[in-house]
Amino acid sequence: MNSPERLAHFFGQVLQEVGQRVRLVESLDYRADRLGSIFSYFRRNPDEALLYVRTADHPADQEAIANRAYADRNGNGNVESGDGWRFRGRSLNQVTGRAHYRAFAEDHAQMFGEQIDFEAEPDLLENSALRRSFGPLVLARQRSLLARGCRYKLRCHRQHYSDHQSWDGLL
Known part of the structure; x- marks a missing residue:
C-alpha cells in the first residue's frame, strides 16, 4: 500500500x-429473492433456498445457508462438515x-x-x-x-x- x-x-x-x-462477521440473513442471485448453490437448488431464507414467519438459518453456499469451495469440506459456517467471511x-x-x-x-x-x-x-x-x-x-x-x-x-x-x- x-x-x-x-x-x-x-x-x-x-x-x-x-x-x-x-x-466484521458476514451476515447471511437473506430473503429468497436475493439468495440465488448471490450464491450459485442456491441457483442450482432453489427449493432449498426457500427452506433457509428469512421470511415473515422465521429468521434466516444463516448456518445452513453458509454451509451450503461455501461447501467444497476455498478448501472447505462438504455441507455436513460445517466448514461453510466455521469459515464464513470475517475481518475487514x-x-x-x-x-x-x-x-x-x-x-x-x-x-x-x-x-x-x-x-x-x-x-x-x-x-x-x-x-x-x-x-x-x-x-x-x-x-x-x-x-x-x-x-x-x-x-x-x-x-x-x-x-x-x-x-x-x-x-
Missing part, C-alpha cells in the same frame, strides 16, 4: 465487504474459506513473526473475540488485523486495479 490510489482502492474494498455498519476484508484462513495465518506469521492459527480458531478474526482474548491490547490487534488485511489484499493482487484502472486478471 504505497500510493494514495492503492489505499483508496483498499478502503473502498473494505467498505464494500463490511458495509457502512462495519460488520471478509476472509472466507478454510484455505484463505490458512493463508491469512501464514501471512500473519511471515509479517509479524507470531503464529496464530486462524484456521484452528477462526473466531479470532472477529472483533469481539479479539477484545476478549487480548483485553487492553485490542487496539494494537485491530491495527495488526488491518495491516494483515492490507498484506492479504496485496497477495491477492488487488493492487492491479488501482495501478491500471482495470479488473483484467483479477476475476
